[in-house]
Amino acid sequence: MELLKTNVISRVEAALEAIGGDADLVKSLLQPAREADQGDLTLPCFPFAKALKKSPVSIAEELRAAMENHESIGDINAVNGYLNIRVNPVWLANHLLSVGVDNGMEKAKRSVLIEHTSANPNGPFHVGRARNAILGDTLVRLHRLWGNEVTAEYYVDDMGKQVAVLAWALNALSRDDVEALLEGREAPNPLWASKPDHQRVRWYQAAQLLRKESEQSPEIEKAIGALVHASENGDEAVLESFEAAYQPVLDGMLATLGRLGITYDRFTKESVFVTNGDVASLMDELGALAINGHAENGAQYLDLGERGLKGKTEFFYRRGDGSSLYATRDIAYHRWKWTQSNELINVLGEDHKLQAQQVGLTLEELGEPRPEVMFYSFIKLPEGKMSTRQGNVVFMDDLLEEAKAQAANVVSERRPEYDEESVATIAEAVGTSAVRFNIVNVSPEKGFTFRWEDALSFEAGSAPFVMYSHTRACSILRNVEQHLGANPQAPEFTIDANMPDGLIQLLRTLAVHDDCLEKVIREHRPHLFAEYILQLSNAYNGFYRDCHILDGDEVNGFYFAVSELARSTLNSGMEALGIQRLETM
RNA sequence: GGGCGUGUAGCACAGCUGGAUAAUGCACCGGCCUCCUAAGCCGGAGAUCGCGGGUUCGAAUCCUGCCGCGCCCGCCA
Numbered sequence: 001m002e003l004l005k006t007n008v009i010s011r012v013e014a015a016l017e018a019i020g021g022d023a024d025l026v027k028s029l030l031q032p033a034r035e036a037d038q039g040d041l042t043l044p045c046f047p048f049a050k051a052l053k054k055s056p057v058s059i060a061e062e063l064r065a066a067m068e069n070h071e072s073i074g075d076i077n078a079v080n081g082y083l084n085i086r087v088n089p090v091w092l093a094n095h096l097l098s099v100g101v102d103n104g105m106e107k108a109k110r111s112v113l114i115e116h117t118s119a120n121p122n123g124p125f126h127v128g129r130a131r132n133a134i135l136g137d138t139l140v141r142l143h144r145l146w147g148n149e150v151t152a153e154y155y156v157d158d159m160g161k162q163v164a165v166l167a168w169a170l171n172a173l174s175r176d177d178v179e180a181l182l183e184g185r186e187a188p189n190p191l192w193a194s195k196p197d198h199q200r201v202r203w204y205q206a207a208q209l210l211r212k213e214s215e216q217s218p219e220i221e222k223a224i225g226a227l228v229h230a231s232e233n234g235d236e237a238v239l240e241s242f243e244a245a246y247q248p249v250l251d252g253m254l255a256t257l258g259r260l261g262i263t264y265d266r267f268t269k270e271s272v273f274v275t276n277g278d279v280a281s282l283m284d285e286l287g288a289l290a291i292n293g294h295a296e297n298g299a300q301y302l303d304l305g306e307r308g309l310k311g312k313t314e315f316f317y318r319r320g321d322g323s324s325l326y327a328t329r330d331i332a333y334h335r336w337k338w339t340q341s342n343e344l345i346n347v348l349g350e351d352h353k354l355q356a357q358q359v360g361l362t363l364e365e366l367g368e369p370r371p372e373v374m375f376y377s378f379i380k381l382p383e384g385k386m387s388t389r390q391g392n393v394v395f396m397d398d399l400l401e402e403a404k405a406q407a408a409n410v411v412s413e414r415r416p417e418y419d420e421e422s423v424a425t426i427a428e429a430v431g432t433s434a435v436r437f438n439i440v441n442v443s444p445e446k447g448f449t450f451r452w453e454d455a456l457s458f459e460a461g462s463a464p465f466v467m468y469s470h471t472r473a474c475s476i477l478r479n480v481e482q483h484l485g486a487n488p489q490a491p492e493f494t495i496d497a498n499m500p501d502g503l504i505q506l507l508r509t510l511a512v513h514d515d516c517l518e519k520v521i522r523e524h525r526p527h528l529f530a531e532y533i534l535q536l537s538n539a540y541n542g543f544y545r546d547c548h549i550l551d552g553d554e555v556n557g558f559y560f561a562v563s564e565l566a567r568s569t570l571n572s573g574m575e576a577l578g579i580q581r582l583e584t585m
Numbered sequence: 586g587g588g589c590g591u592g593u594a595g596c597a598c599a600g601c602u603g604g605a606u607a608a609u610g611c612a613c614c615g616g617c618c619u620c621c622u623a624a625g626c627c628g629g630a631g632a633u634c635g636c637g638g639g640u641u642c643g644a645a646u647c648c649u650g651c652c653g654c655g656c657c658c659g660c661c662a
Contacts, residue, residue, distance in 0.1 A: 028602090035605060044604050046642055056642080080605055081642095120662075160662050228661095299660045311588050312658055319660045326662050350656050353589060377590075377655070414624065430624090442598065445590060447655055454597070454611090458624065461598090461610035468624045479621055531599065534609080541625060550621050563621095585624075 001032055001040045001508070002515050003095070004087050007072040012043060012083070015066035019059070021048045032512075039077065039084030040508060046081055056081030089504045092511055093495050097561050101513040101569050111149040113341035114140050117257070117264075118155040120162045121250035123201030124192070125257060126393040127450050128386030131376050134439045136347040137262040138526045138577060139374065145576040146521050151341065154264045155333065156250065158242055159231035159271045160326060164224050166200065167245035169207035172223075181206040192397055197252025200245070232323040234274045256396050260432050261578045273332040279324045282332045286317055289365060295320065307361045315358045330359050335368060344371035345524065349378060350445075374524040376444035382451065394450060403431030406456050407464075411585070422584075429580035430464050431456075436578045437463035441530045461534060463579045469537035469544075470574060473567035474583040476549050480560055483550060490564075493557025502539075502546030506562065509539040510569060526577075533573045540566050 012030060013023040025047060033042035045056040045063065052059060060078035067076050067083075072095075074088035116136020119129045140152045157163065169178075182202060192198035211220055230238040257263070273279050283300070286292060291303045297320035305313030317328040337344050348356055353375060360370030380386065386393045408427035411418065418426070438455050442448060458464040484491070516532040519525070543566070549559045574581050 029604095031604085033605090034600090034607090038605080042605085044643090046604070049642070082605065157662070162662065295660070297660075301660085309588095316660050321660085323660090325660070350590070352657090354657055355662095357589095375590085380655090410624070415622090446598085447591065451597090457611075459611075460624080462624090464624055465610095468622080472622060472625085474622095476621055527599085531609080538609090544621080545626055548621065552620095584622080 001087065001512055003092075003511055004040050004072055004085065005030060008041070008070055008085060011068050011070055011073075012063070012085075014068065015063050016048070018066045019052070019062045021052060021059070032515075033082075033084055035084075036508075038079060038082070039086040041085045043083040043085075044081065045083060087508065087511070089499050089507055090495050090497050092507050093499075093558075093562070096507060096510055096565060097495075101510050101565070107147050109147050109149065110343055111151075111341050112143050112343045112345060113151045113153060113337055114143070114345045114347070115153045115155055115337070116140075116347035117262075118157065119253065120157045121197075121246040121253060122162045122166050122204050123249065124195070124197040125253040125396045126386055127396055127399055128379050128393065130396055130435075131379050131439055131444070131448065132347050132349065133257055133262050134260070134436050134578070135374065135376055135444055135526060137260075138436075138440050139345065139347065139524060141576040141578060142517065142520055142526060142529060145572055146517055148521075151265045152263070153266045153268060153337075156246075156267050156269045158246060158269045159228075159239065159274070161224065161228050163242045163246050164227040164231065165207050165211070166204045166249070167242050168220070168224050168227060169203035170200065170245050171241075173203055173206055178202050178206040181209050189395075189398060191401065192395075195252045195255070195397070196248035197250075197256075198395075198397070200249050229321075229323065231271065232274065234271070236275070239271050239275070256400070259400055260396075260436055261580075268333070268336075270329050270333070273329050273336065274324065278332040278336065279329055282335070283318050283324060283328065285366065286362070291365065298322070302362060302365065304358060304361050307365065309357060309361060311354075315362065317362075327355055327359060330355070331362050331366075334359060334363055334371060335366070337371070338368055346371050346373045348373055348375055350375050351378075372524065374444060377447045379439075379448045379450050382449055386450075399435060399455060400432060402452070403435050403456055404428050405431075407431040407434070407458065410458055426582060426585050429582050430458065430467065430585070433463035433467060433579040434458055437466075437530065440526050440577060443525065443527050463577075464585075466533055466537045466570070466574060466579055467582055467585055469540045470567065470570045471582055471585045472544055473540065473563055473570065476560070476563050477567065478583075479550055480555055483555055491555050491557035491560065493561060495558055500546035502542035502544070503559070503562065506539040506543040506566060509536050510565060513569060513573075529573070530577055533570070533577060533579075536566070536570060536573065540570065 009026060009030060013026045016023045016026060026043065029047065030041055030043050033039045043063070045059040048059050049056050057078070057080065060081050060083045063083045064076050064078040072088055072091045074086040076086070077084050114136060116139070117129070117133040119125065119132070125133070137152070140150050143150045182205060188198055188202065211217055227238055231242060286302060287300055289302060291306050293301050293303050293314065295301065299316055299320040300318040301314040301316040303313055304315050309315075315327070317325060317331070319325065334344070346356070356373050363370050378385065381392065381394065383392065404427045407430040408423055411423045411426050411430070415423070434457065435455055438457065513532070516529060520529045543562065547556070547559045549556050549563055571581055
């Protein structure tokens with residue numbers, strides 16, 4: 001609890017000095033107490049034992065006696081060698097209700113460019129890719145909650161083999177060809193018959209099969225290779241045909257993402273950096289570097305071993321035929337990004353770790369900073385890795401549809417009085433929120449296996465739990481407004497020093513909102529904020545249990561003010577996590 | 586083989602810039618709707634923190650060795 005710490009640190013330091021200890025250690029040692037029932041802040045006294053030649057237990061006791069009081073301090077105790085400080089709930093309530101949860105903290109607003117998703121537009125958005133989009137979008141929202149200006153950017157891979165395959169297939173294969181080739185595979189879901197991403201992926205999959213199995217494969221490879229080559233040399237006509245092939249697919253993917261509340265401020269096409277000459281001049285610059293090397297066929301690389309890269313140290317950026325590689329274009333893209341913003345964050349799968357390092361080291365070699373990266377592990381199916389190519393996927397469209405259907409079952413079971421339309425609205429909100437939450441809730445670097453029963457969990461520890469607490473708060477607001485009738489002014493109140501546990505617990509939870517958010521922003525770890533919002537919901541439920549805002553004819557103004565603060569904090573936190581905020585459910 | 590990551594109750598997952606009794610959810614056992622939405626609340630049971638060494642007053646957390654799992658090690662994207 002930074003709020004309490006800033007208020008009491010000088011007293012702790014003074015007390016320590018008074019008994020002869022090293023006060024410089026307090027800053028790093030004074031920390032949030034793990035045993036929450038003991039206090040909000042704790043100072044372990046073990047490190048002082050040697051210098052003072054006393055036991056930690058007696059040092060803690062002496063400190064407790066030497067501590068000068070402060071209005072923010074509720075009580076102080078010394079247990080097992082720890083000096084524990086508990087916040088004064090009345091002071092805290094006053095502070096939060098006048099200043100708000102951001103503690104009046106000085107925040108330097110930054111401008112941040114976050115690139116995420118950037119999936120190849122060759123088929124419907126599937127769950128394997130979802131972690132990137134959901135983590136990225138959540139990071140964008142969290143930065144906005146903190147007050148930063150954010151540009152969310154999608155880097156469109158509009159050249160290279162994947163798009164070339166799609167473009168070739170749409171041109172060379174008839175619908176009958178495609179269906180004949182894919183015979184025996186699972187039939188497409190008729191629900192998405194009119195969605196172009198679901199249609200066109202059939203051509204892509206058929207082409208991949210042909211490339212692998214057909215006897216005419218060499219010719220196909222040649223045709224596709226020619227397209228790739230042309231695109232990489234900036235052939236406008238080919239690039240246009242590529243765009244015609246992938247754009248409807250991308251639109252379909254974006255429709256799916258939109259259903260999850262994920263949107264982008266800008267789309268930047270990879271090919272731009274080829275056609276505008278940035279890539280060519282970049283390659284010239286790289287060629288002049290001291291660590292540049294030439295292969296026999298004229299290909300060029302940087303030897304990044306000199307810059308600390310381990311393993312294979314040669315990083316190729318130019319092919320023998322003079323064309324660029326994906327990573328080369330990525331470097332050009334990053335140089336451009338640095339002209340757009342002074343803070344860059346990329347969301348990347350763990351398979352990009354090596355390349356991100358190569359790109360980062362090369363940027364440094366060029367005198368540019370390297371971007372920050374949030375890496376995540378892939379979502380796998382119990383049967384193994386997902387792949388559009390092999391048709392071994394769970395499409396996000398299907399997951400969301402299933403989530404909605406299952407949520408609708410729950411809603412109509414619990415609220416038989418709701419009409420069909422309300423059920424559908426609630427089910428959509430619950431379904432999409434639950435899917436998002438179950439993905440942000442786990443730390444990105446942890447491997448993740450997709451299981452339907454987890455993705456569709458609607459109970460405590462999931463999005464609906466949070467949504468439910470929020471609707472309770474909304475319901476209270478409605479009831480109070482109704483009660484106040486023609487006189488809608490918020491009731492005046494005095495803060496009653498006699499506070500139930502649930503109330504104190506809620507205030508303490510509200511007080512650490514910004515501690516958590518600050519850390520989450522600094523370390524790119526959205527799951528910690530998801531956990532915080534869960535705690536806040538839980539604390540609200542405890543408050544709801546202990547504090548009746550409407551008691552007979554009376555509105556308890558103090559409780560109502562706390563409820564409203566919790567409601568708005570939940571509301572903004574849910575927005576940051578992409579959880580829908582329903583007023584009834 | 587090398588690099589990076591990961592291993593915590595039956596399952597899932599938090600804690601990892603060292604600090605008290607390892608948090609939470611599911612599943613399991615028991616209790617709570619004449620009272621602001623029970624998608625909730627209260628209580629119980631369940632953990633050799635992968636294994637071995639080391640550093641420390643103190644190790645899930647740091648160091649080291651081993652084992653399992655994942656990703657990467659293309660003039661692909």
